[in-house]
Amino acid sequence: MIEYLPIxxxxxxxxGFVVFTMVVTHLLGPKRKSKIKLETFECGIESQGNARLxxxxxxxxxxxxxxxxxVEVIFxxxxxxxxxxxxxxxxxxxxxxxxxFLIGFFYIIKKGALKWE
Amino acid sequence: xxxIPVDISPAYEPAGYGGEGFFAxxxxxxxxxxxxxxxxxxxxxxxxxxxxxxxxxxATYDFARFGxxxxxxxxxxxxxxxxxxxxxKKLAPVLRQVYEQMAEPKWxxxxxxxxxxxxxxxxxxVLQGIDRIIPVDVYVPGxxxxxxxxxxxxxxxxxxxxxxxxxxxxxLEYKQMLSRYGIE
Numbered sequence: 001m002i003e004y005l006p007i008x009x010x011x012x013x014x015x016g017f018v019v020f021t022m023v024v025t026h027l028l029g030p031k032r033k034s035k036i037k038l039e040t041f042e043c044g045i046e047s048q049g050n051a052r053l054x055x056x057x058x059x060x061x062x063x064x065x066x067x068x069x070x071v072e073v074i075f076x077x078x079x080x081x082x083x084x085x086x087x088x089x090x091x092x093x094x095x096x097x098x099x100x101f102l103i104g105f106f107y108i109i110k111k112g113a114l115k116w117e
Numbered sequence: 118x119x120x121i122p123v124d125i126s127p128a129y130e131p132a133g134y135g136g137e138g139f140f141a142x143x144x145x146x147x148x149x150x151x152x153x154x155x156x157x158x159x160x161x162x163x164x165x166x167x168x169x170x171x172x173x174x175x176a177t178y179d180f181a182r183f184g185x186x187x188x189x190x191x192x193x194x195x196x197x198x199x200x201x202x203x204x205x206k207k208l209a210p211v212l213r214q215v216y217e218q219m220a221e222p223k224w225x226x227x228x229x230x231x232x233x234x235x236x237x238x239x240x241x242x243v244l245q246g247i248d249r250i251i252p253v254d255v256y257v258p259g260x261x262x263x264x265x266x267x268x269x270x271x272x273x274x275x276x277x278x279x280x281x282x283x284x285x286x287x288x289l290e291y292k293q294m295l296s297r298y299g300i301e
Contacts, residue, residue, distance in 0.1 A: 028148065030221040030286030034301035037218055041191055044211035044218075 061113050072101055128154045128184075145283055152196070152222065153279040154184035156271075159195035159219070161212060164202030166229040166261045173264040183271055192219040197274060198251075203231040204244045216251045217300055221286045224274050227253045228267060230260040252298055 040047045079086065079094050086093075108114065131150055133142025162170055174180045174188070189195035192215050204212055216225065227247055230236035233256045235245035247253060254277055257270035285291055295301070 028144075028283060030283075032221050032286075032301070034217065036214060036301070039214075039218070041193065041218055044214040 058116070061108075065108070065113075068101075068104075072098070148283050149279040149281065152281070153275045156183070156185045156197045156224075156274065156278065157187050157189045157195050158185050158197040158199050158226075159189050159192055159215070160199050160201065161215065162199075162201040163204060163208065164231065166201035166232070169261045169264060170199065170201050170228070170267060173267045178264040178268060180268070180271070183268075183275065185271065192216075195219050196223055196278075198223065198225045199228060200225065200232045200247050200253075201228040203236065203238055204247055205242050206244050207242070209244050209247075209250050212247065213250045213300075222278075222281065224254045224277060225251060226255045226257065226270050226274055228257045228270065229262055230258065233258065236260060250298065251300075252294060 075097065076094070079090060083090065128150060130140065131142050131146035133140055133146065135141070160167065160170055172178060180186075185197070192198075196219075198216055198219060200212065216223070225247075227233050231238060231243070232247050233253075235243050237260075239245070244250070255270045255273045257266050259266055262270075
């Protein structure tokens, strides 16, 4: 165990350095905590309203759908490169994959997730 | 293309007492050295001086060799406010708010005739010099100033940063100076 002691020292020195520099900068650094200084930075313009507003669920749906189809295309690239080596089995597997995907796609269309109005 | 005659030196150790494996100097000098060589500018570029600044940042003039590599587009991490261009009266409160939201210690470089004095825009809508609303440390004259002039201005700011006492920003004098501009 004793041979691991330098690693422990290294952790202590690393943590000590962080604590030391944070304390020293807080003691040495000049500060001016006026009301304007502590306001939210909005490029110098007065901030309007609250940033924590509920967003439409459509943003989330679009983002998730984008990620899903993005991943599908990413899977298709290596498959296309190795198309000949993978042969018929690879082709059927990819069809199955796309098939599952399309089932999900029809499901969200039926549910009306892509109806904007 | 000719070489640029700017007197540039690497960051040498400050005056102090040194020997075999140790070096001692005052805290002021160490802090000054660090501040001088790690200025983070906030470019407040509103017109053509900003274009000259872009050329200052690019490879030929290489602003980054002064330690000002990282431009900050938020006042929170910036040390140096570089006002470049015409400031209209409508923009004045914005500039002032940006200045006030910068962390201490902060310096202001005023680039070009418009920012310094309103320049040719002696009209009702243009602020006749940003020193009417915020304190300015260095003025760079010109319309627009060449990158060499901007670099000279930066080196003047570096001299200020290097020689400034670490107590200056807490001093009564400094607070009075700010209160003349109506800044808390």
